[in-house]
Amino acid sequence: MNGDKSSAAAAKPCGADPMNDLRLGAARKRLVESQGQEDAIEGLREIIANFLGSEEIGLFKVDRRNATFEVYWSFGIDAENYDLPRALGEVGLRRVMGGECHVERPSHGHAGAITKVQAFVPICFANQTIAILAILRLLPQKQSFDRSDMELFKLLSDEAAKPLFGASVNSKVVTEGPGIRA
């Protein structure tokens, strides 16, 4: 697999790309104004479909105590049968659990098969990854993620936890337990 470090730390200064600023503003507004968790999840689906270009998405809660991932919500995929740790691999798992996005870019794998473009976005609260947003395939008219997508991932990583998980987000911050291993 061809992993890629996709920290959005090198974001452009605000106003350098006005259209992207509008997009980020709309995404932020949609999350902040969501009316309850269901609406926040719908907002997340709309953001990914309309701004990013994907309709195959999974959101997995992190259970640090039991070192597992639980399906929280999915769209367009068979999430119950999806092996998230295997898809992430050791490097990817370490990155997302450390709060960084992990992006898989297309490459020729074994026997010439082309791996698809995917992204795994940590949803963070209190400096911990409490869930992972998996974007598993892009629409055919979009070939890869770009810099503005990385900025959108950072926004989701930093700001989606409370709208998505509501008051229960505090109970997800676990300081004990074996942690997650690949």
Add this chain to the structure above:
Amino acid sequence: MSKKILVVDDSKTALMMEREILERRTTYQCVTASDGEEAVEKAQQEHPDLVLMDVVMPRMNGFEACKRMRQQASTREIPIVLVTTRGEESYMEAGFQSGCNDYITKPVDGAELVALLQSYLGE
């Protein structure tokens, strides 16, 4: 008098974004609808200069709404741009068969959208 665009989408997020683009990057007025049926009604009431419409929507999809607008004298000549996640040729052909003038795929590039609208409405 500034041009008026009817933006139609069942997604609150998409409506929010398209409205932001139109209000901040153009001088066009924006009215909205959240499904095809409402779009047909609003097109008759508001007489927009262009309709920007999603395809997959509840109650009435964009293809059907487009056909209805083409059947009515008051809305027959309004340019209609369809917006969709599907970019296949057969899907685009279905859009043109329904009477749309143009087609743009999601994710929508803001600059591309503004250029497309300006090609129909001027700046």
